[in-house]
Amino acid sequence: MTHASFPTWPDSASRLIAVATGRAPADTVIQGGTWVNVHTREILDHHDIAIVDGRIACVVPDASHCIGPDTRIIAAQGRYMVPGLCDGHMHIESGMLTPAEFARAVIPHGTTSMFTDPHEIANVLGLEGVRMMHDEALMQPVNIxxxxxxxxPSAPGMETTGFEITAEDVAEAMQWPGIIGLGEMMNFPGVSNADPKMLAEMAATQNAGKTVGGHYASPDLGPAFAGYVAGGPADDHEGTCEEDAIARMRQGMRSMIRLGSAWYDVETQITAITGKGLDPRNMILCTDDCHSGTLVNDGHMNRVVRHAIDCGCDPVVALQMATINTATHFGLEREIGSLTPGRRADVILTSDLTTLPIETVIARGQIVAEDGKCLVECPHYNWPAKARQTVHMGKVLAADDFAIPAPSGANAVRANVIGVVENQAPTKALQFELPVTEGRVQATGEVCQIALVERHRATGSVTNAFVSGFGYEGPMAMASTVAHDSHHMIVVGTDAAHMALAANRLGEVGGGIVIFKDGIETALVELPIAGLMSDQPARDIAAKTDKMMQAMRDCGCTLNNAYMQHSLLALVVIPELRISDLGLVDVRSFDFIPVIEPLS
Structure with missing residues (x-):
């Protein structure tokens, strides 16, 4: 049964009533559980849940009146019955997986609903790519x-994408069955300045009665923030401190606090609830970006809820932030997010609310996972050749393409350098004095070279700059066609010849991530779909990802989840410095700045 054809509550109302009153048997009864009620924040012993047509008919102390000869009994044995977990903001492409394989990876972790923004594939394949993601999402046994x-582009004029999304595209998509709202509005200066295109997109969404997602990545909480909120975005996940969370909630936004593979923003913001005592209804837990290694080895939303609890949050409040709060925000509180009549029967059985072991997962009334194993099929979309042939470099690159010429006669220069910040999306705007050899600026010490290779229109262009913080040593290079958000090819390295090797290798395989060290390929993750995803199982991609991250460590990098840092270095809407195909961008002012300056 697809998401699109799942029976509505009105379609099932007569059967729900018949089962609840005992006039007809339930399809399934979960018997003898402890009901975690996220509406009232109560934990209620000795309750049963009767299910029919994939929806909850009733939750009562004794549902024996709902049991017929063919009713399936699931023995809860006193375990907690918890609503299936919801991820309020995420990008499936960050898992390097298609929607089907992402679903198969997270179902055993208790995630039964996801609110996904496929803006990665939108940059590569436009509206057609979004439709492919949307259609595969509708095929899954859980709610995507x-x-x-x-x-x-995320910042018009600052980068060139494979395709552009228009207000007309947004209006069209609002009619599709699986579209829940508008993805994160990253062009926050555009909103604050009342850009007509941004306003038209938000108007199309609001006119359709759907939710506008936010992304305000500036520390400025003055008039620019006020203008952004006035424009219509209803949530934000870019906060990094308690002040950010409080400011958003006070202005009527939902503060989405994230724990992804590299973003650790829960601990610093949840204190608005645990310390300041603000109303937790306006805070939502999410992941934003999780790669396959995290999904396989650490978990998904169950990991975020556990972390929130470890940060001092009451377990039931943490569960509210991952269930009913999310559902309410998107206008789906009558569909998902709680174990109450009429809602989809998305249920987790767990023996402990603090450590949250995910023992049984039920989605739409069917057991979909037990003891960490997915028990259902997750159907695949038939991805066309167009989606598998997206790396168009225009030429074979050479070391000279990665050279940065120095001013005539200079022995040294001052370079503007992107500074990576561990576990956070923002970077620092740094300056270093770098030496010049044979007329070319040299990366040295803690500074590496970074390049953006255009891969959508086969222009053959390469933009070069410098980055600090990875700690790479010796001749090496890492290249990736995952380069948020325009998804050209990012190459970071200590040696121009290695950078050319890495870039050309990705051109050969059609996208992914590759590392070369001392002239040898030490890791390769093939991502043939849009250069972003694989339709192979998560465990296989996770194994390759683990090898890739070990290869980064072998090159001297000790950063936590350095790959995520690497992939965001072209995200020209998060301060302070980023690289695009058009140059080095100062996101604080949305201006291009020179890579090198003469020493004064």
Missing amino acids: FTQMPSCA
């Missing part, structure tokens, strides 16, 4: 709701 991407 799609937000129509809002910003491709």
Whole structure:
């Protein structure tokens, strides 16, 4: 049964009533559990849940009146009955997996609803790519709701994407069955300055009665923030401190606090609830970006809830932030997010609310996972050749393409350098004095070279700059066609010849991530779909990802989840410095700045 054809509550109302009153038997009864009620924040012993047509008919102390000869009994044995977990903001492509394989990976972790923004594929394949993601999402046995991407490019004039998303595209997508709202509005200066295109996209969404997602990545909480909120975005996940969370909630936004593979923003913001005592209804837990290694080895939303609890949050409050709060925000509180009549029967059985072991997962009334194993099929979309042939470099690159010429006669220069910040999306704007050899600026010490290779229109262009913080040593290079959000090819390295090797290798395999060290390929993750995803199982991709991350460590990098840092270095809507195909961008002012300056 697809998401699109799942019976509505009105379609099932007569059967729900018949089962609840005992006039007809339930399809399934979960018997003898402890009901975690996220509406009232109560834990209620000795309750049963009767299910029919994939929806909850009733939750009562004794549902024996709902049991017929063919009713399936699931013995809860006193375990906690918890609503299936919801991820309020995420990008499936960050898992390097298609929606089907992402679903198969997270179902055993208790995630039964996801609110996904496929703006990665939108930058590569436009509206057609969004439709492919949307259609595969509808095929899954759990709920994958799609937000129509809002910003491709994320910052007009600052980068060149494979495709652009228009207000007309947004209006069209709002009619699709799986579209729940507008994806994160990353062009926050555009909103604050009342850009007509941004306003038209938000108007199309609001006119359709759907939710506008936010992305305010500036520390400025003055008039620019006020203008952004006035424009319509209803949530934000870019906060990094308690002040950010409080400011958003006070202005009527939902503060989405994230724990992804590299973003650790829960501990610093949840204190608005645990310390300041603000109303937790306006805070939502999410992941934003999780790669396959995290999904396989650490978990998904169950990991985020456990972390929130470890940070001092009451377990039931943490569960509210991952269930009913999320559902309410998107207008789905009558569909998902709680174990109450009429809602989809998305249930987790767990023996402990603090450590949250995910023992049994039920989605739409069917057991979909037990003891960490997915028990259902997750159907695949038939991805066309167009989606598998997206790396167009225009030429074979050479070391000279990665050279940065120095001013005539200079022995040294001052370089503007992107500074990586561990476990956070923002970077620092740094300056270093770098030496010049044979007329070329040299990366040295803690500074590496970074390049963006254009891969959408086969222009053959390479933009070069410098980055600090990875700690790479010896001749090496790492290249990736995952380069948020325009998804050209990012290459970071200590040696121009290695950078050319890495870039050309990705051209050969059609996208992915590769590392070369001392002239040898030490890791390769093939991502043939849009250069972003694989339709192979998560465990296989996770194994390759683990090898890739070990290869980064072998090159001297000790950063936590350095790959995520690498993939975001072209995200020109998060301060302070980023690289695009058009140059080095100072996101604080949205201006291009020179890579090198003469020493004064």
